[in-house]
Amino acid sequence: LIQENLLLEIQKGRYTWTGRNYSKFWGQTLEDGVRYRLGTLFPERSVQNMNQIIVKPRELPTRFDAREKWPDFIHPVQDQGNYRLAIITDGRLNTPLSAQQLLSCNQHRQKGCEGGYLDRAWWYIRKLGVVSEECYPYVSGQLGRPEPCRIQKSDYRTGRPLRCPSGHPNAQIYRMTPSYRVSSKEEDIMSEIMTNGPVQATFLVHDDFFMYSSGIYQRLPMSSGRAQDWGENGTFRILRGENHCEIESFVIGAWGKDSKARHRLLKIRKQRKHLRAA
Structure with missing residues (x-):
């Protein structure tokens, strides 16, 4: 779920939102995120x-x-x-x-x-x-x-x-x-x-959403397609x-x-x- 190349692009790019590294997501695959963290x-x-x-x-x-x-x-x-x-x-x-x-x-x-x-x-x-x-x-x-x-x-x-x-x-x-x-x-x-x-x-x-921290989210062009310590509270x-x-x-x-x-x-x-x- 934490993709270093995407996170680096978010942090250095001029976007309307910022990203961060969530340690609880390390070692989890995108399939894990889709299956267990997306409820609908x-x-x-x-x-x-x-x-x-x-x-x-x-x-x-x-x-x-x-x-x-x-x-x-x-x-x-x-x-x-x-x-x-x-x-x-x-x-x-x-x-x-x-x-x-x-x-x-x-x-x-x-x-x-x-x-x-x-x-x-x-x-x-x-x-x-x-x-x-x-x-x-x-x-x-x-x-x-x-x-x-x-x-x-x-x-x-x-x-x-x-x-x-x-x-x-x-x-x-x-x-x-x-x-x-x-x-x-x-x-x-x-x-x-x-x-x-x-x-x-x-x-x-999209996969970049798992690294969202704050701001107005818009998916990154290269991306494919919660608790209070994620995002804005x-x-x-x-x-x-x-x-x-x-x-x-x-x-x-x-x-x-x-x-x-x-x-x-x-x-x-x-x-x-x-x-x-x-």
Whole structure:
């Protein structure tokens, strides 16, 4: 994953981003990086054909950072999938959700630590729901493998309260509305983030990305095609408005079941029906 020739080019070149040598990546091949450090498998064609939601035009600022607008709702990097739950419920649900439950229990055509599909993860959260991180803590990062599921589907059907694998007393189940696809237009994605919080997007990862440290990422011409000690405290910035590495080609959002904004979902469904009819 650490290629000295690429790293040297990044460090000496005049690019919009900088790179660094991550010792934890030494000895790992590009195949290892693709298999174990890139969590999303390319969506199937039927999922890619989801109708895009067109956002009503609005005035956009020159700069926006969700961490500044919602400082109390943005959780650490490993919990990034939970941000919107706090934002769209006005802070009523500000609980980090269990990534381990999704990894271990959402097994239908998923690949555990070797990756998974966005739509199947959202289906699991919508149909069954997940518990909190406190209830079902993440351990696969230490074990290097997904542990056996400790909350089975049959547990949901008993009518009795779930039991937390950690022994925590609160086994509340959190569910989401059906996910929806945001338009690939730059302005629509920006408006969605400003209104409802961070979205989920896929992009093509090139080998130079593993050496990213800071700045606005753009793949190097010679490149082929995370934790808080990587990048900018576990995050990165990338060129926007040009679908760089296809990051604007497939963007997903969803709302929590407790959201005040759920009435918008009905409007979106009507838009979908209208688009299909057209």
